Amino acid sequence: MAAMPAPVIRIDLSPPYRVAGQSARHQSVWLLARIWLAATRDQDDLRSAEVRARFADATDVRMIVSRAFADFARWQVPVGWGADKDVDVSGLRTAGRSKGPFWMPTATAQRLRFIVNGKALGVAGVARWLGKSVTGDAAASPVTAGNDGGLRYVMRDMDFWRHLTQAMRGAQDGFAGTLEAGVAESFRAAQRSAADDFQHALSLLKESLAWRRSDRLDRSRAALQRFQRLVARGGVNAALPTFAAMVHVVRAWEHYARADLSSALAELTRLTADAELRPVVRYNPRVRFETLNLDALVHKSLALRPDATQTTDTPTRRVAACRALESFSSALQAAYEADSVDAVQHAAANIGWSLWLFWRQGLVDEARTLSAGDVQRQAMRWLGLSEWICDRFGVGGGSAWNTVFLLRIARGDIADEPPISLRAFRARRPLSVAEAIDALRPFHAPFAPAKGFVRWSSVAAFALEEHDAGHVRYNALQLANLLLESVWYLAHEQGDSMQAYSTMERLVAQIAVLRPGERGFFHAEIRAFPPELRTAASHAGPRRQRAGIAPA
Numbered sequence: 001m002a003a004m005p006a007p008v009i010r011i012d013l014s015p016p017y018r019v020a021g022q023s024a025r026h027q028s029v030w031l032l033a034r035i036w037l038a039a040t041r042d043q044d045d046l047r048s049a050e051v052r053a054r055f056a057d058a059t060d061v062r063m064i065v066s067r068a069f070a071d072f073a074r075w076q077v078p079v080g081w082g083a084d085k086d087v088d089v090s091g092l093r094t095a096g097r098s099k100g101p102f103w104m105p106t107a108t109a110q111r112l113r114f115i116v117n118g119k120a121l122g123v124a125g126v127a128r129w130l131g132k133s134v135t136g137d138a139a140a141s142p143v144t145a146g147n148d149g150g151l152r153y154v155m156r157d158m159d160f161w162r163h164l165t166q167a168m169r170g171a172q173d174g175f176a177g178t179l180e181a182g183v184a185e186s187f188r189a190a191q192r193s194a195a196d197d198f199q200h201a202l203s204l205l206k207e208s209l210a211w212r213r214s215d216r217l218d219r220s221r222a223a224l225q226r227f228q229r230l231v232a233r234g235g236v237n238a239a240l241p242t243f244a245a246m247v248h249v250v251r252a253w254e255h256y257a258r259a260d261l262s263s264a265l266a267e268l269t270r271l272t273a274d275a276e277l278r279p280v281v282r283y284n285p286r287v288r289f290e291t292l293n294l295d296a297l298v299h300k301s302l303a304l305r306p307d308a309t310q311t312t313d314t315p316t317r318r319v320a321a322c323r324a325l326e327s328f329s330s331a332l333q334a335a336y337e338a339d340s341v342d343a344v345q346h347a348a349a350n351i352g353w354s355l356w357l358f359w360r361q362g363l364v365d366e367a368r369t370l371s372a373g374d375v376q377r378q379a380m381r382w383l384g385l386s387e388w389i390c391d392r393f394g395v396g397g398g399s400a401w402n403t404v405f406l407l408r409i410a411r412g413d414i415a416d417e418p419p420i421s422l423r424a425f426r427a428r429r430p431l432s433v434a435e436a437i438d439a440l441r442p443f444h445a446p447f448a449p450a451k452g453f454v455r456w457s458s459v460a461a462f463a464l465e466e467h468d469a470g471h472v473r474y475n476a477l478q479l480a481n482l483l484l485e486s487v488w489y490l491a492h493e494q495g496d497s498m499q500a501y502s503t504m505e506r507l508v509a510q511i512a513v514l515r516p517g518e519r520g521f522f523h524a525e526i527r528a529f530p531p532e533l534r535t536a537a538s539h540a541g542p543r544r545q546r547a548g549i550a551p552a
Contacts, residue, residue, distance in 0.1 A: 006107070006111055007111070008111055008112075008113055009075060009076075009077060009111050009112055009113065010113045010114075010115060011024075011029060011032065011033065011112060011113065011114050011115070012115050012116070013029065013033065013114055013115065013116045013121065013126075013129050014115075014116045014117045017029045019032070019071070019075045019077075020075050020076075022074070022075065024071060024075075025067065025068070025071065027055065027064045027067070027068060028067060028068040028071040028072070030054065030130070031051065031064075031065070031068045031102070032068070032071075032072065032077065032079070032112075033114065033126055033129065033130060034046055034050070034051075034054075034130055035079055035102045035103065035104050036104055036109055036112055036114075036126065037123065037126050037127055037130060038102075038103075038104075039103060039104040039106070039109045040109050040123060041123045041127065045100070045101035045102060045103045046100065046101060046102040046103070047100055047101050047276065048098065048099050048100030048101065048102070048276060049241050049244045049276050049277065051064075051065065051100065051102075052244055052274075053228065053243070053244045053247065061098060062098040065097060065098040066097070066098070069081075069094075069097065077108060077111075077112070078090075078104075078105060078108050079102065079103070079104050079108065080092060080102070080103045080104070080105065081097045081100055081101070081102050081103070082096075082097075082099075082100075082101070083101070085103060089105070099274075099275050099276070100276075114126050114129075116129065156195050157193070157195075159189075159193040160190055160193040160194050160195060160199050160203075163186050163187075163189040163190035163193055163203075164186075164187075164190040164199075164202070164203050164206065166186040167183055167186035167187045167189075167190055167203070167206065167207070167210070168206060168210070170182055170183035170186055171183050171206075171210035171213070171214070172342060172394070172395050183210065184219075187203060187206070187207040187210075187223075190203040191203050191204065197230060200230055201227055201230045201243055204223050204224075204226050204227035204230065205223075205227050205243065205246055205250075207219075207223040208220045208221075208223035208224040208227060208250050209250065211223060212250065212253050212257075214398065214475075217254065217257050220250070220253075220254075221254060224247070224250050224251070224254075227243070227247070228247055241276060241277060241279075241280045242280055242284060242287060244277060244280075245271060245277045245280040245281060245284075245287050245291075246287060246290070248267055248268070248270060248271035248277070249268075249271065249287070249290045249291060249294060251267050252264045252265075252267035252268050252271075252294055253294060255267060256294060256297060256298055256301075259301070259517060261298050261301055261302055261305075264294070264298050265295075265298055268291060268294065268295055268298070271291065272291070285334045285335075285337035285338035286334075286338045286340065286343070288330075288331075288334040288337075288338075289331050289334035289335045289338055289340070289343050289347070292327045292328075292330045292331035292334060293327070293328070293331040293343075293346065293347060293350070295323075295327045296323075296324045296325075296326075296327035296328040296331060296350065296354075297324075297350070299320045299321070299323040299324040299327065300320075300321070300324040300350075300354050300357075302317070302320040303317045303318075303320035303321040303324060303358065303363055304317075304357060304361070314362075314363075317361075317363055318363050318364070318366070320363075321354075321358040321363035321364055322363075322364065324354055324358075325351070325354060325355065325358070325364065328347055328350050328351045328354060329351065331343075331347045331350075332344065332347035332348065332351065335347050341389050341393045341395055342393075342395040344385075344389060345385070345386040345387075345389040345390055345395060346386070348382050348383070348385040348386040348389070349382070349383055349386035349401060349402055349405065351382045352378075352379045352380065352381070352382030352383040352385075352386070352405065352409075353379070353383070353401075353405040353409075355375065355378065355379045355382065356375065356376065356379035356405075356408075356409050359372075359375045359379075360413060372412065372413040376409055376412060376413070376431065376439075377439035379409050380406065380409055380410075380436060380439050380440055381439060381440060381443065383402055383405055383406050383409070383440075384439075384440035384441075384443030384444065384446075384447075385443050386402055387402045387406075387443070387446045387447070388443035388445065388446055390402070390446070391445065391446035398472050398473065398474075399474075399478065400463055400467075400472075400474045400478040400479070400481070400482050401478065401481075403459065403460070403463045403482065403485075404478065404481040404482060404485060406436070406459075407456060407459060407460060407485040407488075407489065408485060409431075410430050410431045410433075410436055410456060411428075411430045411431075411488070412428075412429070412430050412431055414428050414430070417528070418527055418528050418529070418530075418531075418534070419528075419529075419530050420531075421530060421531065422491070422495055422496060422530040422531070422532055422533075424530070425491065425492065425529070425530040426491075426492055426495060428492065430456065430489075430492070433453055433454060433455060433456060433459075437453065455489070455493060456485075456489040456492075456493070457486065457489040457490045457492075457493050457494070459489075460482055460485045460486035460489060461486065463482050464482055464483070464486060467479060467482075476510065476513050476514055477514060477518055479510055480507065480510045480511055480514060480518075480522060483503060483506055483507040483510055484507055484522060484525055486503050486507075487500055487503045487504045487507055487529070487533065488529070490503055491529065491530065491533055496530075496532045496533070500533065501533075501536050504529075504533055504536050504537055504540060505536070505540040507522070507526075507537075508537050508540040509540070511523075
């Protein structure tokens, strides 16, 4: 007697979703439909990278996959995973199932019937429901053997590349004044003129990274969310793994910016532990730079965070500091490999500043085999490389960090205890400008007298004037740091001058607009000023409040 054919299973793609008459999760229905489309239309497996991209906001994609396969079993829909298709689905091991790829036996695919609002859907209808190309990725590819896709591609209108290039250049120059609006409009113009999903996704990714570097996390997050939705549709073909990897990096940056270091590390760990995305990190130097640079910044924060410095867990902090320097060094190599001078200057600046901070706190060179002067000059030299690149290649615009770091390192290995008097404070001996320029060789060219490199107070004043005149626009934290260095050097060079007092008043007002977690550092720094300036700082806040004066 012939075996009875397996029953047809109907999948209702209209809310509320139902499979074989049973209520169904949207994620499970989506995964089933996507695997079916890959099997019937593309004669291919579904890669896990697309699943991760589709559910990029999920905390645990493995749980989504696990629940979906439990649903498949409940619906009696055999779906397989992994490379071995000779084994019956019932015999597959569930370990590592979420890594895919996912596939569907032909007999299973033939049993499924998809409907929306009571109407049957074919391949094209399911593809549209999934947001996929109706003709399939292979047919939609701009370059296919035997057709003139390559010719059509190069004959496209070039507005997209013009707008994207302008946006990238504007982001490189910085975000001062009206330039910010111009950069935003250039990115929008690029997205409007994108001829395919790849171009659209590329412009959104570049926009998200640009806003993140300028500390505009709200705009970075908005661009990233649009990017993730686009990637989830699966229309970016071979570029998907790179984009999926960068989603992890940008999301980790969000965690880092909120000081959620454990979540940032977890996101990076998910990226580097992913079997499909690990080769992207290894062989794509730009992605590798972004991953290593952020890993270094997170470990730097772990080594230096205020709560850590109050504990006796110095060995753990030293491990974090060493990891940070190793990751920064590897990021520098990746940046050169990627031919990205902007990435190189970022890595060089981070190396210089971190080297000095870690050495001062005893987190590296514990035996003190290096002298303070040697470390100070080497740290400055790294900053010099960064600034020299910015000057020569026109990158890194709109940032005050190199100036801040240089001014702070020039103070030297000075004790943090508050001075007993203004005279004692002025007796301290920071590195002179001439000594610093000598230490900066062979990268000393950008540090010219025209930029204030005659006295340290003039260096800070020049940077502040650039901001006040609207030539650049520093964010609140950079401005506060510049003001702090300005007060320090004004007091050191001039004593209790009116300029020092007025700058201290402006600093106190600026501290008030910082995020709460950023203020503690400045309060501690003010306590290290001479008594006259400490008193001025304590009076500045109430006086401005009574006068109704807004922060500068």
